[in-house]
Amino acid sequence: MRPISVLLADDQPMIRTGFRLILEAEGDIEVVAEASDGREAVAETERLSPDVVLMDIRMPTMDGVEATELIVRNNPSSRVIILTTFDLDAHVVDALRSGASGFLVKDGPADSLVEAIRMVATGDAVLAPRVTRRLLDRFAALPLQTAPAQPPRLDALTARELDVLRTLARGLSNAEIGRELGIGETTVKTHVAHILDKFQLRDRVQAVVLAYDCGLVKPSTPSSSDAD
Numbered sequence: 001m002r003p004i005s006v007l008l009a010d011d012q013p014m015i016r017t018g019f020r021l022i023l024e025a026e027g028d029i030e031v032v033a034e035a036s037d038g039r040e041a042v043a044e045t046e047r048l049s050p051d052v053v054l055m056d057i058r059m060p061t062m063d064g065v066e067a068t069e070l071i072v073r074n075n076p077s078s079r080v081i082i083l084t085t086f087d088l089d090a091h092v093v094d095a096l097r098s099g100a101s102g103f104l105v106k107d108g109p110a111d112s113l114v115e116a117i118r119m120v121a122t123g124d125a126v127l128a129p130r131v132t133r134r135l136l137d138r139f140a141a142l143p144l145q146t147a148p149a150q151p152p153r154l155d156a157l158t159a160r161e162l163d164v165l166r167t168l169a170r171g172l173s174n175a176e177i178g179r180e181l182g183i184g185e186t187t188v189k190t191h192v193a194h195i196l197d198k199f200q201l202r203d204r205v206q207a208v209v210l211a212y213d214c215g216l217v218k219p220s221t222p223s224s225s226d227a228d
Contacts, residue, residue, distance in 0.1 A: 053079070
């Protein structure tokens, strides 16, 4: 099988070099290009169609949010992982809403970076459902740079699909959703797939954002125990 192709987009050369060294030590990952700003990242993605784009959220010329939106719109086969210095950066939820498949904090462990790339390349989301819920709860209380347009209506979903989306946005795994709703895990996976298909969503992270945007679930106030 061919290696996972990765584009590194960050305005700091030392950070790009560090990520390159980490990734090139893996036999199944290949760094195909680097970009120093969002505009260059968009152009290189158009040229190379990498499997994964590691996108710094704060860059000159064009930031990571705008670049992510353009990449997701024009190159749907390329998935974006947002890189941020602070895990409570208000811009991150804007990037998730724009189509990013998750995010990583830059000072996280190297194995997390490698695992995230492998997950996203197979169509999964970077964040585990429960972590996604906790983080979006935090971000929801922060002022967003780009408020969502008219949220999509949920009329297309069946009653059972609404139940699944609601529990999904609470951070439950497929097995936990099945136990709560009294259905099999395979059935849950089918419902999740239908939800993603009906709204043309890329992964579970996008489904969680949809649930928040539509008011299906409300953000909770994070407790001190969520700070780890």
